[in-house]
Amino acid sequence: MNHIPEILIHETLSMPVLGLGTWEMGGRHTPDRSQDNHWIDAIVSAIGLGIKHIDTAAIYGGGHTEKLVGQALSNFDRSRYFITTKVSGDNLQFGEVLRSAKASKNRLGVDQIDLLLLHWPNPATPISQTISAINKLLDDQVIRYFGLSNFPVELIREIGFYTDAPIITNQLEYNLFTRNNASYNRNIESEIIPFCLKNGISITAWRPVLKGDTSRVNHPLLQALAAKYTKTPFQIALNWLVHKPQLMAIPKMSSEAHIRENIEAVSFEMDKADLSQLDALGI
Ligand SMILES: NC(=O)c1ccc[n+]([C@@H]2O[C@H](COP(=O)([O-])OP(=O)(O)OC[C@H]3O[C@@H](n4cnc5c(N)ncnc54)[C@H](OP(=O)(O)O)[C@@H]3O)[C@@H](O)[C@H]2O)c1
16 A cells, blocks of 8 residues: 555645546546446555545536445445545535535435535626535535635635635646646636635645646656656656645546556655756746
8 A cells, every 4th residue: 555645734634645536437527337347446446556535526427427436435434535526616506506415425425525615616606605505514514624626816715704614625727837827717826826825725736647648748857857766757747746835636547557656656755956947847
């Protein structure tokens, strides 16, 4: 079993710097049941290699992905694993949030959801309404914690008016080459991350290994550092990411080789000067 370093997120909650993403396991927006065993084996294999945090969402595979996560975890001691799921940005009205969380809980087959994120903001629904539903889910112990995904600074600030509950994380598209110009947000590295850290909100980086696109890691600096540390360029990119303060990365990985490669990537040290050179790549 490999050890994945953990960070203290909130009071007694510690989380590993590397979790497992599940987008496209069991379908994109609708269920694809043709490879269920493959995905369940992948999740079980990740757990066997030391993964303790699994990230999923109500919309993944039209709910089917949550079922696969539940099935994969069914033979393990649930209390040792942490599941994050998300309510769609299209379902942020009071009743919709309650219904979506309960449906996720049932599909996952758990008594309580560890962490529920608002998947993306929706200007059509007042955030006060969404947060009152979150408060109810916390009070009723349907969820242990709540957090955000793809949220900008002004909305995070507003949420503070409607709840005393901690915002555990803001899940953002963030990697070596996506710093301030992502699909949902601008100014991630320059504004959103510093604001979150100042306010005790951790960062979860989605798309941390650039979708495995090898053409993107051809950069000479990555190649040179890969040779220097005898690592792959993806390991260099992931190591740079998890060295950021209060940051967790959640690559989707289904091949055992990728799971091993990514776990190895989070537990070696690069020289500060090399990390600084990688910092400068995104400017
Ligand atoms: N909050 C949001 O809006 C949002 C949006 C998108 C994604 N997410 C979450 O973030 C997770 C990660 O993002 P993502 O899946 O879009 O992209 P990603 O993790 O950057 O890339 C996943 C792809 O990279 C491959 N891969 C994994 N490790 C690799 C390595 N070491 N070397 C080369 N290729 C590697 C995987 O292949 P194999 O599967 O074959 O191993 C898979 O094809 C998602 O699964 C999801 O849970 C959240």
